[in-house]
Amino acid sequence: MAILDRLRSWAVSTIRPPFPRTSCACERCVSFCKTKPGVLIPSDIDRIAARLVDLGRIARPNDVRLFLRATRGTDIFDNAAGRGRRVPQIGPARDRRGRCVFLSSDDRCEIHAVSPFGCAYFDAHMPDPEAERRKIWSLEQIRSNRRYSELRATLDPAEGGKGER
Numbered sequence: 001m002a003i004l005d006r007l008r009s010w011a012v013s014t015i016r017p018p019f020p021r022t023s024c025a026c027e028r029c030v031s032f033c034k035t036k037p038g039v040l041i042p043s044d045i046d047r048i049a050a051r052l053v054d055l056g057r058i059a060r061p062n063d064v065r066l067f068l069r070a071t072r073g074t075d076i077f078d079n080a081a082g083r084g085r086r087v088p089q090i091g092p093a094r095d096r097r098g099r100c101v102f103l104s105s106d107d108r109c110e111i112h113a114v115s116p117f118g119c120a121y122f123d124a125h126m127p128d129p130e131a132e133r134r135k136i137w138s139l140e141q142i143r144s145n146r147r148y149s150e151l152r153a154t155l156d157p158a159e160g161g162k163g164e165r
Helices: 001-013 027-035 042-054 061-068 128-143 147-155
Strands: 068-078 083-092
Touching: 042 061, 042 128, 042 147, 061 068, 068 128, 068 147, 083 128, 083 147
Parallel strands: none
Antiparallel strands: 068 083
């Protein structure tokens, strides 16, 4: 069973979202970067780590954790278990002003090409049903990835909240 779990975890960590990236960078969309950075899915982590190495912001891919935080997550109803549960998540750390650490002083994303799922695939103008469809897809990716959970357990809690874990 351990091999099957590892295979599932690997498969999920390489999956690309089946949605087109959003492209809006209006003031309303950028405001999320300033207040609530988007959530990462498993396949984001290695891409972001590689980009940070390329930018010289970290020396090794494992150092990506310096830029990530454990967030509270999302509550869902688990039909199989017949009860509610929380899907813990990972998000970008925030700077002293509460802004995403990847947001430059001129409000541009320094890692735009590899930005987290919650940034790249959502915008402020998206209809609620489409946003919900994307959120459910992302939660399935997170929920089934052991490596993501293990990384999250090593991260500091997100800024601004006690008991974020």
